Amino acid sequence: MSDELDRIRREMHAVLQPPGVRPxxxxxxxxxxxxxxxxxxxxxxxxxTFAWWPLLNTIDVAHAAEAPFKxxxxxxxxxxxxxxxxxxxxxxxxxxxxVQAMDPPADFLIFGGDLAQLGKIExxxxxxxxxxxxxxxxxxxxxxxxxxxxxxxxxxELFGQPNWTFDHKGVRFIGLDTVSxxxxxxxxxxxxxxxRMGHMATLDGTVAGAWAGVxxxxxDWMQKTLADWDKSKPIVIFSxxxxxxxxxxxxxxxxxxxEVNDVLKPYTKVTNIHGHVHQVLYNEIGSMRSIGMLATxxxxxxxxxxxxxxxxxxxxxxxxxxFDGVGWETVNVNADDKVxxxxxxxxxxxxxxxxxxxxxxxxxxxxxxxxxxNQYPWANP
Amino acid sequence: xxxTSTFLCILRRSTxxxxxxxxxxxxxxxxxxKDPVTPKQLxxxxxxxMEEVRKGDLLFHGDAAMAEQLGVKLxxxxxxxxMCHPMASDTHPHAFPKFQQSMAKFATLRDMINWCIEKPxxxxxxxxxxxxxxALEAYITWSNTxxxxxxxxx
Numbered sequence: 134m135s136d137e138l139d140r141i142r143r144e145m146h147a148v149l150q151p152p153g154v155r156p157x158x159x160x161x162x163x164x165x166x167x168x169x170x171x172x173x174x175x176x177x178x179x180x181x182t183f184a185w186w187p188l189l190n191t192i193d194v195a196h197a198a199e200a201p202f203k204x205x206x207x208x209x210x211x212x213x214x215x216x217x218x219x220x221x222x223x224x225x226x227x228x229x230x231x232v233q234a235m236d237p238p239a240d241f242l243i244f245g246g247d248l249a250q251l252g253k254i255e256x257x258x259x260x261x262x263x264x265x266x267x268x269x270x271x272x273x274x275x276x277x278x279x280x281x282x283x284x285x286x287x288x289x290e291l292f293g294q295p296n297w298t299f300d301h302k303g304v305r306f307i308g309l310d311t312v313s314x315x316x317x318x319x320x321x322x323x324x325x326x327x328x329r330m331g332h333m334a335t336l337d338g339t340v341a342g343a344w345a346g347v348x349x350x351x352x353d354w355m356q357k358t359l360a361d362w363d364k365s366k367p368i369v370i371f372s373x374x375x376x377x378x379x380x381x382x383x384x385x386x387x388x389x390x391x392e393v394n395d396v397l398k399p400y401t402k403v404t405n406i407h408g409h410v411h412q413v414l415y416n417e418i419g420s421m422r423s424i425g426m427l428a429t430x431x432x433x434x435x436x437x438x439x440x441x442x443x444x445x446x447x448x449x450x451x452x453x454x455x456f457d458g459v460g461w462e463t464v465n466v467n468a469d470d471k472v473x474x475x476x477x478x479x480x481x482x483x484x485x486x487x488x489x490x491x492x493x494x495x496x497x498x499x500x501x502x503x504x505x506x507n508q509y510p511w512a513n514p
Numbered sequence: 515x516x517x518t519s520t521f522l523c524i525l526r527r528s529t530x531x532x533x534x535x536x537x538x539x540x541x542x543x544x545x546x547x548k549d550p551v552t553p554k555q556l557x558x559x560x561x562x563x564m565e566e567v568r569k570g571d572l573l574f575h576g577d578a579a580m581a582e583q584l585g586v587k588l589x590x591x592x593x594x595x596x597m598c599h600p601m602a603s604d605t606h607p608h609a610f611p612k613f614q615q616s617m618a619k620f621a622t623l624r625d626m627i628n629w630c631i632e633k634p635x636x637x638x639x640x641x642x643x644x645x646x647x648x649a650l651e652a653y654i655t656w657s658n659t660x661x662x663x664x665x666x667x668x
Contacts (some may be wrong), residue, residue, distance in 0.1 A: 213592045220591065250592065335575060337600035383600055431597060434604035452598065453616045453633055493604055496667055499660035500601040504564075505571035 200302050203465040205232045205269075208245030208373075208408035209428030211278060212256045212263075220455050221250075224429040225263045228461045231477065233267050239463065240301065241269055245408035245426060246276025246312065246373035252330050254287050261291055272297065276373045276409065277312040277344060277384075281333040282326050285313055296351055298358045304466065305362050307355065309372040311387050315344030322510065332506065336383050336433070339507045345374040345384040347393055356396050367402040375425060376405045377418045380436035382502060385410055394419050406464070406474070413476060413484060416441035424474050432458035434493045437500050445485045446492045447478070456480055563652065566645075570653025573646060574602065584646040589635035595650075598634070602657035609667045623651060 210225045212218075232242060244264070249256035257279065264271060273292040280288060285295070295310035318341055319329040332340040347355075362368065370376070376393050379385040387393065397403050403421040411433040414425025425444075432450050440446070450458030456479040465473045476484045486492045572580035576594025581587065588595070599605050607623050614621035617629055624642045627650055631637045640646050 218591045218593070335596065337596060431593075433600065434598070437603060451616065452630065455634065490668075496606050496609055496664055497662065498603065498606065498608075498658060500603050500657050501659065502601060503571050503575065503596075503657070505568045505575070505577075508568070 201466060202240045202302050203235070203237075203463055205235065205239040205242045206245060206406060206426055206462040206464065207232065207242060207264075207429060208426055209247040209276065209411055209430055210260060210263075211247055211250040211428070211430040212259050213250050214253070214255050215259055221430050222259070222263065224456065224459060225260070226266075227456075227479070228429050229263060229267045232269075232461065235463065239269055242267060242271045243308070243371050243406070244271060244273045245371060245406070246274050247278045247408065247428075247430075248273075248276070249279050251327075251334060252279055252282030252287075257287050257291060272299075272306075272308055272371075274308045274371055274373055275310055275312050277315070277333050278330075280312050281315070282330040296354065302466070304367045304369055305359070307358060307368065307370045309347060309355070309370060310351065311345050311347055311372045311374040311376075314346045314348045316342050318342060335506070337503055339502050343381060343384065343388045345386060346388045347372075347376075348389070349392075352389070352392055352396055355393075359396070359400065362400070364399050365401050368397075368400055368404070370397075370403065370405045372405060372407045374409045375407045375414065375416070375423055376421070377416055377423055377441075378439070379410070379414070379416075379441065380439045383433075383436060385436060385439070390418075394421070397421055411459075413444070413447035414441065415444045417443060426462050427458075427460045427476060427478060429459050429461060431455075437494070437498055440494070446494070447476075447484055448481065448486050449491050449493045449495075454480065563656075566649045566652040567656045568653075569645075570649035570651070570656075573650055574599075574653050581646075584644070584649070586640050586644070586646045587638045588631050588640070588646075589637040591634075591636050593635050595630065595635070602654045605654050605658065606661075606667075607651075607655045607658050608661045608663050609665065612666045612668055615668070623654070627651070627654075 207225075207228050210221060210228075212221055212225065215222055232239060242264075248260035275285065275288050275292075275295045279285070288295070295308075295313065297308045299306050315333070318324075318332065324332075332338050333344065335341075359368065372387070374387050375385055376387055377390050381388075398419055401420050405421055405423040406426060407423065408426050408428070410425045411428035411431065412425055412435060413427065414423070416423045427447075432447075435446060447458070458478065460476065460478040462477060463475045465475070478484045489495055569580055569584070573584070573586070573588060574595040576589065576592075576596070596602075605623075605626075610623040610626065611620060613619070614626060614629075616633075617625060619625070621629075624647055627647065628639045628642070632639050
């Protein structure tokens with residue numbers, strides 16, 4: 134990271150995370166949150182971080198719920214047509230069966246985006262067909278892979294409005310669309326819809342640019358939606374992308390995350406649950422906690438920089454086992470003011486690394502953006 | 515004491531040796547046929563390298579036209595290398611050769627590339643000496659420029 138970028142990040146952090154400001158003032162001091170706090174007050178080295186993390190498979194988030202309940206999250210299925218890739222289909226089937234088998238059942242399912250890989254009608258319809266076996270109420274937010282072939286037309290026909298809100302047992306839930314407001318990188322270059330989708334579907338591509346964002350109009354909608362909500366009551370916000378800056382080259386952020394934070398600042402119990410990153414992530418920005426979820430399709434490596442200090446990384450996966458490093462999640466909202474997010478990673482008892490060597494960044498790497506997509510005819514002027 | 519004949523002998527030898535050194539200095543580079551590398555040549559070498567990087571970048575990202583041009587089938591599942599390795603992340607070219615658990619052998623980067631083509635991608639293994647392999651290797655190492663060599667590190 135350049136010194137300049139480092140300086141900017143430090144300044145931002147100082148503004149967003151002034152001394153004493155943390156999510157959820159009424160937080161119980163559990164073992165895990167105690168450790169979070171200790172990390173906040175000292176730049177722990179990787180070694181120290183690993184030495185201090187407890188062996189827990191859940192992330193504790195405090196809430197004040199009226200009654201205990203749980204819901205499930207599935208995202209990033211990245212379905213191709215069935216004839217091309219059956220492995221991704223098998224994994225969705227497995228996740229659906231497991232969510233359906235939850236006892237007591239989940240109150241609802243959140244689908245966190247990237248149902249399809251290339252936004253094709255057949256891919257989106259395959260997703261609907263596979264999720265049909267799940268009988269509980271389902272809510273969907275879009276991912277960029279669902280959107281940029283036909284600019285959300287088919288997705289809208291299947292699932293309706295991409296952003297929404299509802300209240301459930303004392304918690305206000307909000308679903309955001311963080312994908313549809315990408316800059317127009319296709320018109321001037323006369324791209325076909327398939328070419329537009331191809332660039333968008335390449336995580337490390339340089340052509341689609343900083344496409345992830347909430348947008349002024351949706352921020353205003355969010356502000357209005359929260360206007361009648363008690364500042365101390367819990368809010369859970371679902372988004373495809375993380376609502377903070379982790380690694381912009383892969384759009385592991387929303388570009389207007391500062392504005393999002395401005396809207397959420399007055400509320401003390403905000404939890405953001407997001408997909409897109411295909412990895413275990415945990416962060417705190419101002420009064421918001423942020424939790425990254427697994428994909429069912431495949432895991433991404435951690436970015437070379439920007440991984441939040443508060444994240445305990447997931448294990449390094451076995452690339453020969455396509456059920457490794459992926460899965461789904463349950464979110465338990467308990468009566469004792471706690472929410473546990475549990476990662477269901479198939480074939481793993483321990484989701485988190487146990488030793489520094491087991492982290493995919495245990496070998497330091499320096500990487501750079503690709504070049505082949507930034508030459509004729511896609512080069513930016 | 516050095517007598518006159520010894521002195522003349524030393525002088526003669528020194529003169530011969532001096533003449534050889536002088537000749538080597540004057541005609542040496544020409545007779546060894548070595549010219550300094552010109553900036554123009556350096557540019558050409560770099561361009562030749564970057565052309566392979568470009569090809570490797572396209573292969574790595576599942577470009578069908580480049581795969582066809584080089585006569586390879588790297589995947590049959592829609593999956594491309596870059597889907598697990600954005601910006602060639604987590605390929606660790608600087609750690610090879612090393613014992614690779616997934617293959618249960620001491621492996622090179624080329625072995626690893628072929629393993630990924632065959633297993634996760636379900637494509638067809640490529641000739642380790644082929645242009646496609648060298649291009650993939652060029653892209654992966656180029657993208658990891660600046661990473662420190664840690665051979666053998668798992």
